[in-house]
Amino acid sequence: MPQTDTVTSTPTLEALFNHVTIRNFTKEDISPSVITTLLNAARRSPTSSNMQAYSLVVVRDQEKKAKLAELAGDQRHVAECPVFIAVCADVYRLKKAAEMHGKTLAQNTENTMIATIDAALVGMSLSTAAESIGLGAVMIGSMRNDPELAGKLLGLPKGVYVVYGLCLGWPDEDLRPAQKPRLPEELVIHYEHYSTEDPTPLLKQHDADLAIHYNKLGRNLHQSAWTGVMADKFSTPKRPWLRAVLEKMGFSFE
Structure with a gap:
């Protein structure tokens, strides 16, 4: 393919540039054949050492x-979406593959990370594929509120846990949200080396931009709309019990 200095828009680029989280869906179902196509497209995602640990x-x-x-904190869209996908890290098959050859899977933090990253990649591909055909999606990280109960509800064997959920449905266009500002690209895109220039001015600018966005929605947060929320939300550990639960479910952090 010849190289050019410009990029022609594609459905994938449009889906990425136009992404918003959709929590309000119409009553229209998604056909099984559409779901199958999207799932099989997502399965072409990159995977470490061909492990396909998801x-x-x-x-x-x-x-x-x-x-x-209910498990997700009573998030109604989980119940209201026509299709919910549990995106799982999975080392169960790897254990079986090792046993087929008289070996034992050497479990450690690396394998747990690979399975979690593989799941995240395939889930992101699924979300983008869905949005490219007009579907809406929202990721549900609170599936990790109770990994054991989620596993029980879904019949997961030991060695599988839900990294996050994905609600899919046709968007209610009357309730489509406005795009939320992202951090300035200067803060997240680095060339050749990480820039350690003081990020405070750009963080303050992002606070102001995000505050304007929220105020338009009637959510009058304090002016530190990003830094303040991050400081409040993550100044204490989240789910400090998660490691112990995942180890009980068959994952290792050694």
């Missing part, structure tokens, strides 16, 4: 979605 659990059952919604 699994995707498709949930349509309304009762099960309602239980998952």
